[in-house]
Amino acid sequence: MEPCEGSVVRRWGAALTASAAALAVALPTATAQAAEGPTGIGAKGAYLDRGPDGKPWGKAADTRRQMASTTKIMTAVVVADDYAGALHQQVAIKQSYRDWVQRNQASTADLRTGDELTVRQLLYAMMLPSGCDAAYALADTFGDGATEQARTASFVEKLNKKARALGMRDTHYDSFDGISSRGTNYSTPRDLAKLARHALGDDTLTTVMKSMNTQQKAANVNRLYTWYNTNKLLGSYDGVVGLKTGSTRAAGPCLVFAARRAGRTVVGVVLDDRTGRYPDAARMLDYAYSSRTALKLRELPMGAHED
Numbered sequence: 001m002e003p004c005e006g007s008v009v010r011r012w013g014a015a016l017t018a019s020a021a022a023l024a025v026a027l028p029t030a031t032a033q034a035a036e037g038p039t040g041i042g043a044k045g046a047y048l049d050r051g052p053d054g055k056p057w058g059k060a061a062d063t064r065r066q067m068a069s070t071t072k073i074m075t076a077v078v079v080a081d082d083y084a085g086a087l088h089q090q091v092a093i094k095q096s097y098r099d100w101v102q103r104n105q106a107s108t109a110d111l112r113t114g115d116e117l118t119v120r121q122l123l124y125a126m127m128l129p130s131g132c133d134a135a136y137a138l139a140d141t142f143g144d145g146a147t148e149q150a151r152t153a154s155f156v157e158k159l160n161k162k163a164r165a166l167g168m169r170d171t172h173y174d175s176f177d178g179i180s181s182r183g184t185n186y187s188t189p190r191d192l193a194k195l196a197r198h199a200l201g202d203d204t205l206t207t208v209m210k211s212m213n214t215q216q217k218a219a220n221v222n223r224l225y226t227w228y229n230t231n232k233l234l235g236s237y238d239g240v241v242g243l244k245t246g247s248t249r250a251a252g253p254c255l256v257f258a259a260r261r262a263g264r265t266v267v268g269v270v271l272d273d274r275t276g277r278y279p280d281a282a283r284m285l286d287y288a289y290s291s292r293t294a295l296k297l298r299e300l301p302m303g304a305h306e307d
């Protein structure tokens with residue numbers, strides 16, 4: 001039986017009254033939240049850790065999202081934490097590392113088959129141009145097993161073990177480089193900020209992550225590699241010291257970043273930021289440092305990899 005017209009009017013009026021009441025209650029909370037953090041952040045997930053002297057701020061900070069190549073921060077952390085004595089170890093580049101990049105149309109350091117590079121050089125190759133070939137080389141070198149497949153799978157489990165040890169409760173890795181075939185490679189802004197703090201405690205990683213570019217020579221052939229950091233916030237915002245970009249169709253543009261000013265380190269994360277990850281990062285840092293920056297992004301040379 002259809003409701004009569006008078007009944008519909010009464011119900012519509014009641015709904016409007018209820019909505020207005022709800023809005024009246026919600027507005028002070030929204031205003032308070034805006035006053036307590038940066039405004040205009042378009043990322044679906046964000047987190048700002050201002051250190052011990054400041055209250056953290058977040059937007060969907062504990063919502064799990066795919067993290068793309070920010071995965072490589074954990075790959076670097078596992079290598080630096082657990083294999084620090086192997087930084088000078090030589091690694092021979094295999095054709096399978098190049099095939100992996102080609103098969104997945106992934107970001108690359110353009111490592112050449114047969115070249116020998118140290119583990120430290122591979123960290124540069126992974127963290128600056130976001131080389132998935134370098135990430136594969138590290139996973140294959142430090143994983144356990146008789147085959148590449150077994151070793152890389154073993155290495156991914158080491159990422160998950162490290163995540164648990166760091167208290168990253170909403171993080172799971174199914175990949176060493178962010179290429180996730182199952183969509184179960186995820187984290188949260190809060191967890192990634194925790195990981196960033198840990199990574200910044202390692203001098204080797206800090207040196208790598210804050211480098212805007214580097215030149216590295218293969219040990220066994222006369223080949224010089226030049227890599228540029230895909231993080232355009234470096235050199236564009238005063239005090240930025242890293243950390244890592246990431247971008248896939250599923251994850252959207254992502255950025256884990258940090259800055260140091262006057263002895264104070266601020267860490268931030270934006271995930272799935274399709275409106276502008278760098279401007280959002282700058283707004284968050286401006287809020288943290290009570291500053292105002294006219295951001296002009298550093299341009300990468302023609303042909304340099306973007307991520």
